[in-house]
Amino acid sequence: xxxxxxxxxxxxxxxxxxxxxxxxxxxxxxxxxxxxxxxxxxxxxxxxxxxxxxxxxxxxxxxxxxxxxxxxxxxxxxxxxxxxxxxxxxxxxxxxxxxxxxxxxxxxxxxxxxxxxxxxxxxxxxxxxxxxxxxxxxxxxxxxxxxxxxxxxxxxxxxxxxxxxxxxxxxxxxxxx
Amino acid sequence: xxxxxxxxxxxxxxxxxxxxxxxxxxxxxxxxxxxxxxxxxxxxxxxxxxxxxxxxxxxxxxxxxxxxxxxxxxxxxxxxxxxxxxxxxxxxxxxxxxxxxxxxxxxxxxxxxxxxxxxxxxxxxxxxxxxxxxxxxxxxxxxxxxxxxxxxxxxxxxxxxxxxxxxxxxxxxxxxxxxxxxxxxxxxxxxxxxxxxxxxxxxxxxxxxxxxxxxxxxxxxxxxxxxxxxxxxxxxxxxxxxxxxxxxxxxxxxxxxxxxxxxxxxxxxxxxxxxxxxxxxxxxxxxxxxxxxxxxxxxxxxxxx
Numbered sequence: 001x002x003x004x005x006x007x008x009x010x011x012x013x014x015x016x017x018x019x020x021x022x023x024x025x026x027x028x029x030x031x032x033x034x035x036x037x038x039x040x041x042x043x044x045x046x047x048x049x050x051x052x053x054x055x056x057x058x059x060x061x062x063x064x065x066x067x068x069x070x071x072x073x074x075x076x077x078x079x080x081x082x083x084x085x086x087x088x089x090x091x092x093x094x095x096x097x098x099x100x101x102x103x104x105x106x107x108x109x110x111x112x113x114x115x116x117x118x119x120x121x122x123x124x125x126x127x128x129x130x131x132x133x134x135x136x137x138x139x140x141x142x143x144x145x146x147x148x149x150x151x152x153x154x155x156x157x158x159x160x161x162x163x164x165x166x167x168x169x170x171x172x173x174x175x176x177x
Numbered sequence: 178x179x180x181x182x183x184x185x186x187x188x189x190x191x192x193x194x195x196x197x198x199x200x201x202x203x204x205x206x207x208x209x210x211x212x213x214x215x216x217x218x219x220x221x222x223x224x225x226x227x228x229x230x231x232x233x234x235x236x237x238x239x240x241x242x243x244x245x246x247x248x249x250x251x252x253x254x255x256x257x258x259x260x261x262x263x264x265x266x267x268x269x270x271x272x273x274x275x276x277x278x279x280x281x282x283x284x285x286x287x288x289x290x291x292x293x294x295x296x297x298x299x300x301x302x303x304x305x306x307x308x309x310x311x312x313x314x315x316x317x318x319x320x321x322x323x324x325x326x327x328x329x330x331x332x333x334x335x336x337x338x339x340x341x342x343x344x345x346x347x348x349x350x351x352x353x354x355x356x357x358x359x360x361x362x363x364x365x366x367x368x369x370x371x372x373x374x375x376x377x378x379x380x381x382x383x384x385x386x387x388x389x390x391x392x393x394x395x396x397x398x399x400x401x402x403x404x405x406x407x408x409x410x411x412x413x414x415x416x417x418x419x420x421x422x423x424x425x426x427x428x429x430x431x432x433x434x435x436x437x438x439x440x441x442x443x444x445x446x447x448x449x450x451x452x453x454x455x456x457x458x459x460x461x462x463x464x465x466x467x468x469x470x471x472x473x474x475x476x477x478x479x480x481x482x
Contacts, residue, residue, distance in 0.1 A: 002338045002365075009335055089368050089411065122409035123339065123372055124331055124379075 003087045007057040010126050014049045017128065045135035047076065049128055058083045060092075060127060064135040066175065071167035072100075072138050075175030079134065080110075081127060091121035092130060101170035103141040103152035112137070113147050217286050223297050223361040224283040226477060229275040270436050273444030274467075274476075281467055282358075282475040288412035291473045292371040294466055295423055295431070297361045298475050300346040300370075302462045304357060307350065311458045318427050318456075319347055322377045325426075329380040339373040342366055372411060378422040379408045385425075392418050414471065420450055428456040430463040437470050 021044055048063035060081035066072025078097040084090045094117055096110035104113040116125065116133050125133075146152030154163040201209070260267040274281075284294045299315075306312045323340055327333050333340065346366070349357050361367045382389045382404055390400045397403040407413050424431045433448040435441070448468070455461065467476040 006335065006338060009337075013332075013335070086365070089365075089372060119412075120405060120410050122376070122405075122411070123336065124376055124409055126332075126335060 003083065003085055004057055006088055007051075007083060007127075010128065011051065011057070013126070014128055018049075046128065046131050049131060052080075058085075061097075062094075062127070062131045064131060064138075066171060067135070067139050070139045071164045072171050072175070075100075075171040076177060077138075077175055079131060081131075083127070088123035088125075091117050091125075092127055093117070094130065094134060099170060099174040100138075101148065101151055101167045102138060103143045103146045103148055103155060104137060106147040111147060113142075113145055220283070220285045221362050222285045222293060222364065222367045223358055225358065226280045226282045226475075228280040229271065229278065264438055266438055266440060267436065270434075270441060270445040273441075274434065274436075277444065277479055279477040279479055281477065284474050286472050288414050289368075289371045291415035291419060291466070292374045292423075293361070293367060294473045294475045295420075295464060296343075296346070296370045296374055297358070298464050298466075299427065299429070300349060300357055300361075301354070302464070303347050304349050304354060306462060309460070311456065311461050314456045314458045314461075315427060315429070316347060319343070322380070322426065325380045325384065326377060329383045331376060331380060336373075336376065339369055339376065342369040343373045346370055368411065374423065375409055375411070377426055378419055379404045381422045381426055382408065382418070389418060389422070415473075417450075424450045424452045425454070428452045428454055429461065430455070432463055432465045433468045433473070434465065434476055435468050437468070 045064050045067060046062065047065050048061070050061060051057055052059040052061045060083065062079040062081060064077050064079065066075035066077065076098070077100055079094050080097050082093040084092070094112055096105055096112065098110075099107065100110070101107065105111065112134060114134065114137055116130060141152075141155060143152040143155040151163065151166065154166065260271060282294075282297070284290045284297070303312055303315055323333055326336065326340075346357065346360055349360070351357075361370075382400060386400055393400055393403040397406070407416070408419065420431055420433075423429075429452060431450045433450070435446050435448055439446060465476045465478050467474045
């Protein structure tokens with residue numbers, strides 16, 4: 001039962017954060033942050049974080065924005081989050097719904113290889129901070145523990161140009177609205 | 178048991194004499210490892226207190242006192258059994274334990290054993306000392322951890338449950354002490370307490386960085402990476418630094434009996450950890466643990482009269 005209590009608190013936090021963020025929330029004029037946000041802090045990568053359904057706190061949906069200057073720029077990546085009953089002692093299960101080309105993300109299933117979501121989880125993390133960690137993972141891949149060997153091999157071979165153009169292609173094909 | 182399994186399952190082409198010195202295959206090793214882990218998961222998170230004397234007698238005798246709680250079999254740590262063919266140094270130490278201790282209480286070997294043993298014994302001591310000055314002093318220290326957490330950037334509104342469960346076991350006031358063990362056998366309560374202790378350890382390491390950082394920088398790039406890998410996550414084994422932190426947070430002495438192969442001068446050697454700011458209270462109790470390489474259990478020394 002305490003999982004629900006904790007999730008309600010996180011929901012409150014997430015909504016407060018979204019409200020205090022200029023141009024936050026989903027929809028609206030989305031080209032804003034890139035132009036306006038440059039002089040200040042970098043644009044918030046977490047665009048959306050809400051329970052997927054009205055009455056179910058155990059399934060969430062998140063959208064993260066690809067970092068500008070990276071091959072993910074301009075992309076919107078949707079995450080499906082499943083919260084176990086013993087959350088927050090056990091980590092949430094997260095996967096990409098949007099097809100994303102990344103060494104640590106399975107191209108077909110969207111499975112994410114991030115120690116934070118497995119052995120390194122601690123209840124001090126929240127769904128929000130875990131989503132932000134996934135956003136950070138996008139631009140700091142770990143090619144030595146790959147779920148997508150093709151992407152990882154390009155990086156391991158030092159072919160940054162090839163890697164960037166492959167990722168950009170997937171971003172524009174699958175993640176650009 | 179594993180022997181028969183190994184021979185029946187081994188796809189050993191030579192067989193016969195060659196089998197005697199054949200190494201088990203990786204698969205067999207993994208299977209054996211899983212078997213051990215599965216067995217361990219059936220052990221209670223916190224066992225009953227058992228005397229050493231009874232351990233090598235008929236261990237089939239069930240614990241009469243432990244009724245209720247379906248599926249929770251009392252732990253039967255057969256110390257002497259485990260060490261039956263061990264080095265004499267172990268046997269000497271076990272003999273010494275039998276003479277100087279009332280018994281021990283085993284804790285599940287899941288990587289959280291130090292925190293679970295410490296948390297349980299702390300709560301038990303608080304209960305034993307209810308009404309005494311130390312009781313109030315330790316509760317004050319415990320309450321102060323909330324402020325420590327907030328100062329170090331942990332969001333206590335999100336971690337409220339963790340503090341509440343910890344406070345609940347510290348304020349346990351039933352007449353029947355066995356109910357405290359029941360709480361610590363309840364996975365949700367037990368793990369929540371372990372987790373809270375891990376988080377306050379992390380907060381302390383961050384606050385007193387100067388004191389602790391030097392001990393981890395040999396193996397980790399930053400104190401934060403050590404905390405992220407070895408302190409905050411569950412099921413990661415504890416080391417000296419975790420124990421020192423607990424001692425400092427609660428102002429309590431921790432004595433650890435070393436049941437390992439190191440020589441002891443008198444009976445068994447103790448590793449003693451004292452807090453930097455001990456409680457200024459008479460008759461402060463001490464937490465005594467039994468260490469075997471990779472594992473901690475609770476130890477109950479005989480009171481010194």
